[in-house]
Amino acid sequence: MATAPTAPRTLYDKIWDDHVVEVNDDGLALLYIDRHLIHEVTTPQAFEGLRTAGRPVRRPDCTLATVDHNVPTTSRKNFASVESFIDEPDSRAQCVIFEEHVKLFGLTYFGMKDRRQGIVHVIGPEQGFTLPGITCVCGDSHTSTHGAFGSLAFGVGTSQVEHVLATQTLMQNKSKNMRITVDGELHEGVNSKDVILHIIGVIGTAGGTGCVIEYAGSVFRNFSMEARMSVCNMSIEAGARAGMVAPDEITFAYLKGRPLVPKGEAWDRAVAFWKTLKSDEGAKFDVEVHIDAADIIPTLTWGTSPQDVVPITGSVPDPAKITDPGKRASAERSLAYMGLTPNTPMQEIKVDKVFIGSCTNSRIEDLRSAAKIVIAAGPDAKVAPGVHAMIVPGSGIIKQHAEVEGLDIVFKRAGFDWREAGCSMCLGMNPDQLAPGERCASTSNRNFEGRQGAGGRTHLLSPAMAAAAAITGKLTDVRKFLGPVAEANIASGPKLKLASAYDFMDEPQAPPPPRALDPATTSASSTALLDSAEGRSGVEKFTILKGIAAPLHMDNVDTDMIIPKQFLKTVKRSGLASALFYTLRKDPHTGKDTDFVLNRKPYDQAKILVCTGKNFGCGSSREHAPWSLNDFGIRCIIAPSFAEIFKSNSMQNGMLPVVLPVEACRALAEDAEAGLELEVDLEKEEVRRPNGQASVPFTTDSFRRHCLLNGLDDIGLTMQRNAAIEAFEAKRSAQWPWLDGFGYEGKIPVAAVKASKRTDW
Template sequence: MPAPVSKPRTLYDKIWDDHVIDIDENGQGLIYVDRHLVFEVSSPQAFEGLRTAGRPVRRPDCTLATVDHNIPTVSRKNFTTVEDFVRQPDSRAQCMTLEENVKAFGLTYFGMTDRRQGIVHVIGPEEGFTLPGITLMCGDSHTSTHGAFGALAFGIGSSEVEHVLATQTLLQRKSKNMRVTVDGTLVEGVTAKDVVLHIIGVIGTAGGTGCVIEYAGSVVRGFSMEARMSMCNMTIEGGARAGMIAPDETTFNYLRNRPLAPKGEVWDRAEAHWRTLNSDEGAKFDVEVNIRGGDIVPTVTWGTSPEDVVPITGKVPDPASFSDAGKRAAVERALKYMGLVPNTPMEEVKLDKVFIGSCTNSRIEDLRSAAKIVLSAGPEAKIADGLYAMVVPGSGLVKQQAETEGLDAVFKRAGFDWREAGCSMCLGMNEDKLVSGERCASTSNRNFEGRQGPGGRTHLVSPAMAAAAALTGKLTDVRRFLGAEAEARIAAGPKLKLASAAEFLTDPVLPPPEPTEPMGATERALPTADAPSNVAKFTALKGIAVPLHIENLDTDKILPGRFLKVIKRTGLKDALFADLRWGADGQLTDFVLNREPYTRARILVCDKPNFGCGSSREHAPWALKDFGIMCVIAPSFAEIFMNNTYQNGMLPVILFTEQCAALAAEAEQGLELEVDLEKQEVRRASGQPAFPFAVDAFRRHCLLNGLDDIGLTLQRTALIEQFEQRRSEMWPWLDGLGYKGKRIPVTGGKAKLEW
């Protein structure tokens, strides 16, 4: 009898199948997490949860921590301690809390005295912590960066961070497969950043919702690893759960001999496995998008969403050209915020600041690309008068390599501010931010209202475009700095040394330290299936509903980044929609949540799609919950936001746009709604028929019964242990981060080191 023919699988299918521990009767999967990155903003509440429950970190050897979002990027020559160096009290508290937690739980930590410290999505690949075929999680939406290596990587909220720390697993439902193929030849001056901005412009910020995107085609295959990381980084801006690129020789050459990558015979085994990680011929994709590389030109955003893109040769759009009234209103709002006049050529838009950095574009190739543009302008090139420009390397090692190559001298001679590693002006959580009304060309990933500072106006560009803009003082087509004359000026200029990253990846790889506060894995008996829970039950909710009419309502608008600096889950009531609720004078505005009866709202109804897009931060649901809102009704949600609401005992309800509009109209009249989860219907005080809604069966069960995800998962510990044993036999390079051993919890409380 012939052997059965296996069904062709996508890259995502293969990695998913390799990591599924169990799937329940409702299709909810429990997947194993190979790698976990931790930083100061999304982790304090997770560690607090572990302490409260007396739970240890299950696999310290699979977790790596650093500080990046909050830290100042000024010179560290006089650095002594975090307490003295970080001046903002809330930022200091988060950084110091992380330092305390990594010691208490025994985690590997790249702190501010470690030259390997940097942006979490830069240091993971840099150290070889990121590998093909793995699952990798982090409490940050741009975790999709790591998919460039053929990994399944995505952002999670703080509750899920706690879940991974406690169980090394995550509850997930499988996404759909989407492929974006970019073929052909790119025109001069077009980079990976331009390509991904173009893709987002084509599919929109909700185009990838419910999907994992695989990027394919000759253009993608021709990109370096750093360019692939930039591309995958912005997958979340297209609404997808994760972005992936199949590993190849480019991937293997990048990873070979990285400190935390496998070595010797184990490397050979790993590489043999990695070579099987591609989509089979005939594999089914639920969504296919094909793009001609030759159609892409240097690209820039004009509005307040990453989908608001236009070629640099284009003009600011005219709202009158949009036939859809909703879209026309959205364009008008964006232009008002951005201070732009319709039909203005993009190259006439003047700037106040330029930012080169972020997890999207702060690697050595990005800095080389920007420096090349500066050199092409000649030895006397200077940034434009009255403009401030900064360059922020993605890690301490990138900074050292750039300085060895002489890139810092190029930037400083032209008037750029050369900084220390960190997230910097990407999200305005530290001192690096825009003042209201300032306009910035930025190599970061989001141009939401207030993203880089309250009232700040952001235009997303590539590093080369940012450098060109710094020299001219306005958005500029980088191709003006390319060509034969530019190459001649570069050749006549200072000779830069091209260094290898290997010269700087020399720090010893050590095992994770022993915890200073060891907590036994079995100090508390595991809950039984019918055990009571301290998680509040959600059965039915009746109350005032507040109407909103905002499309693509992002998490920065729900809760501006400056309010993320908390170490508890509470205290965010007044920060909810802060930029809409509070005026520049500190007084309450006429925003709907400030008006009666909506100050007592328990339900929010939005009649526009893609609610909660943007960050994986759980702070947005915390703020809604703190205000008293326990249910959000909308035509569609960003997937991460939806997960985060469930984690907090809140209910997201999806209804048709027309139904949401009808409920919003009744909410405008101050009428109450009743959301019944048991009967799965929204009842109306107007007397009109109720609207039925669907909800994930597993999530409904958990909400109705007030069940704790972690407690439920720990009931399957035996299955997790069986999976770990098979994992160690099949893929030994995933144990211990390249360390000599892994620490595993044993009965009696203290962990042991297994060699």
């Protein structure tokens, strides 16, 4: 009998279908995770949950660990240990606990003594840990970076980090398919950062909500892997669950020979499979966006959201010309925070600091791009007086690579600060921060209020644009550093010799076997920290919640606003009530309470938060945002829409996010403003209003509703399906053997590092 033809599938469809272990009747799937990246901010609590429950890490060979968010980027010449090198106590505690757990569970770890250490989304591709066709997760929203290789990669919260460590699976609902096609020729001076900023400006920070974006068209086909990673990295800023680009010969050339990719016959077999990873002709996309490359010129942000973009030739927008009252109020707030006057030309805005780094733009191609601008500016080019410009490579290997090419000398001669690898000023959890009022030209991915430091002002742009700003002292059109004069300066400037990334790669070394924590071999301080950490103790039931509701009239309430990064340095899931909306509740100059709604009675006792603006919880995948709300006493948030990761994280913590139309949210907010109590009934799925007014119905995912009503733990439920997971793993090993044991079946040789000479001048 003839087989029925298969309907055309998208790239996302294919990877999803390949990784489904089981599907519930309601469509919720148990998805197998091929690769798991972990770091010190979102993992210690997950590790402690495993210890409390006595659970091992299911697949140590599929997990890669590093430290990046907290680590200082100053010289490590005299580095001896984490305990002595990191001054800030909470940052040190997170790193110490993380290292102890990595040893306990026998995981591959790139620590601060390892030159392979770096930003988690840089080292994965660099080592070949990231491969086409895989599922990849990390407790960090910018995991979408790895989608550049044709993988399904997305950020998760700490509860889901623990779930993957324990089961190597996640419970997921399938997203919609979205395709963004950019065709045509890019103008000179326009690169991948300009492209993704332009895209976000077109579709908005909620434009990709509920979707996985596939980037298509001639522009992306012609991009390098570094450029594709920059684009996919910021998919989360467009509200998407993930971003991806179909793998091709550029992908295979980048991967071949990297430490953790398959070798020999396994490589040929893998490539043959990877070549099938593309959307079929006629595959259906739920959303299609087409952009002409000719419409994109060098682009940057002016406000406090990644969608607040403008061409470098443009001006600061005038809120008076915005008709929508909500958007006008948002623009006015952004301009007040940014200290900008409407209609000011962007190229007249002076900067105090320049940051070139982050998981968006810290790779060798990004550093070369910035160095080219410095050389093009002429032999006497210097960082402008009064400007501090810093370069932070994405990994120790990239730092070494750049130094062999002589890029560090170009930067240092011009007055740039050349640093060690780490997340650095991208989110300022480390000493690299902006002071209040300082303005930064940054190659990072978010310009939220306080993101790079309390009161700091951020303009997102490309590495080339950042280098131009450093030289001129103000936001500058990078095209001023192109043309005949620039070419002459480059021709007469230092001759940089390009080196190969493979000159700096170690053969991988097998991780040590798991061990029990022995007080005799564990530092007293780390043992105390581990003992004081808080384990997972199940999910609190949610049935009926009645109480005071606090009104909030804001769009795009981001995770940095919900809880600033200085409060993320915790090894517990509690004690964060005072951190909730800290920058709104405290005057930055006096430290006294403001008139913010949660500071006022009766809202300081609120159990429900009613937000009338869309896209609540956008930004990071960090679970600290729902933890702080829960700790304050708020167990239900009502809003027109939520960022997907925030919504999932809330439910993992026994909290209920309720999606209602804007008009219903406004009506409930009016009740809240009158000081009236609301009652949220999950079993009946309705919000009951006071004074006999009609209840407002809502719907909830049936599985999540069942778990909340009964206080069920996802991990325990998943472990009941162990037989299905084992059967899937057997099939996976037969079909894709290169995914086991880092592609070496656990037998990993150790080889010396190839020697490389520095560039001669």
